[in-house]
Amino acid sequence: MKKIFLLVVLLLSVSFSWSQRNQIIAYIDMEYILENVPEYLEAQNTLDAKIAKWRKKLDEQERHIEILKTDLANEKAILTKDLIEEKEEEINLKQIELRRLESLYFGPKGDMFSVRKQLVKPIQDQVYNAIQSISKRKKYDFVFDKSSDLVMLYSNKKYDISELVLATIDRTRLVDKKKQKKAEKKVVPKQELTTKQKEVFEKQKEAISKKEAAKAKKIADAEAKKKLIAEKRKALLKKREEKRQLLRDKKEALRKKKEQEKKDKNNN
DSSP, X not given: OHHHHHHHHHHHHHHHHHHHSOOOEEEEOHHHHHHTOHHHHHHHHHHHHHHHHHHHHHHHHHHHHHHHHHHHHHHGGGSOHHHHHHHHHHHHHHHHHHHHHHHHHHSTTSHHHHHHXXXXXXXXXXXXXXXXXXXXXXXXXXXXXXXXXXXXXXXXXXXXXXXHHHHHHHHHHHHHHHHHHHHHHSOOXXXXXXXXXXXXXXXXXXXXXXXXXXXXXHHHHHHHHHHHHHHHHHHHHHHHHHHHHHHHHHHHHHHHHHHHHHHHHHHO
């Protein structure tokens, strides 16, 4: 319903503007363009591989939690109250760790968001820059995306500028490569930095150091939290094993006592 409303509003706006002067309209197929940009496909494959790796790790942890829950349900009748509580706490810690990993990988500021921004956004920016360049040169009033949520009920192929966008990206890439080669060949004489340049350099260096320190602190905090959870889990397992050993010792003592009583009875 929202898409239809937006389409109606857009058509009314275009119709009103058309009555004032002739409008020049074009459209692109963003999916087609991106599929024909090698860097985008490479970046998307890299991102997909990372996502698959993260999901596999989450699935493995989730299956492990389900196994722990099943084991607890099956053993509950023969376990003491303390052992049941320990197992439940262990499961709870596993679930907390799972939610932490989910947020770390797929949260609003998680790894997926960062990697996508790092890999895919520069390529999308190339496309948008090419569209803007073409629009200014051709004096287009509107450029629609055929593959977006805005439904195009009809489109004439002659207004499709997707190939022109790809050609512009290729041309820009060639120009950038030529500039890079010229810059590499050009010998720049060494110059002493001015006082102002030194101040700017020091500020940049300080900003980078602060950023790296904040990143290192974040990693250290995450590792400390992970270590705390691991230590708590280890303590729980140790405590549970001690109780199990105590239970085994009691059973063994009871067995020996019964055997001794049986021997004493036979001797009498």
